[in-house]
Amino acid sequence: GENVEQHPSTLSVQEGDSAVIKCTYSDSASNYFPWYKQELGKGPQLIIDIRSNVGEKKDQRIAVTLNKTAKHFSLHITETQPEDSAVYFCAASRDNQGGKLIFGQGTELSVKP
C-alpha cells in the first residue's frame, strides 16, 4: 500500500529564517498532497494543498513543490514567525480510493524569537 515518509521529525529555526519539510511517497498514482498544521490542543488544519497537475503552489509565506518523477513534495515556509511553531503533517491520496489520506509521521517545528 501507499507509504509516506516525512523528514525531519523535528526542526528548529530562528525567527525570520526559512523552514523546509520534505515528504516522499511510494504510490506513483497518488495525485493529491495536502499539508496540515496541528497546534497544541487542536486538530490538524489544512494550510495548503497541491494536485499532481501542477509543480508548485504558493500562498503568502507558504509554498509547496511537487516532483512527480522523484515522488517527493516539500513544504517551504519563509520569514518564519513564532506562531508558525506547530507539528506539520504531509499526506497523499489518489482518486478512486475513497478519499483515503495516508499521512507522514509529522515534523515538530520550533521557531525561536
Add this chain to the structure above:
Amino acid sequence: ETGVTQTPRHLVMGMTNKKSLKCEQHLGHNAMYWYKQSAKKPLELMFVYNFKEQTENNSVPSRFSPECPNSSHLFLHLHTLQPEDSALYLCASSLAQGRTSETQYFGPGTRLLVL
C-alpha cells in the same frame, strides 16, 4: 474554528466502562471520518462514512463501534478498551467521498486515557 466539533474534549475511562465520542459538522458535508492519533505515529484512519453509509473499516477492533445517524453527526462507541487505546481521536469531514480526493476538515479531537 473548522466547523467540526467534538465532545468530550477529554475522557478518562476504565477498561470495563462504556463511553461514546461525538462529532458534529456544520459544513454541509456528506463524508465523515474517524482517525486515531498516537504519539510519534502517523494519523491512522479508522472508519469512513459517506452519506450515512460505512464505506471503510480499517481493520479496527470490534471494541470500537461507529454510528452515523445522519450526515452531520458521527459517534464512536467504546467498550472494554485496553490501555493501548489511549490516544487522540480525531473526527474529520469532507464534501463527499467521491472519485476525486476532497479536502478533509478536522475537529479538535477527544483525548482518551484508558486506565
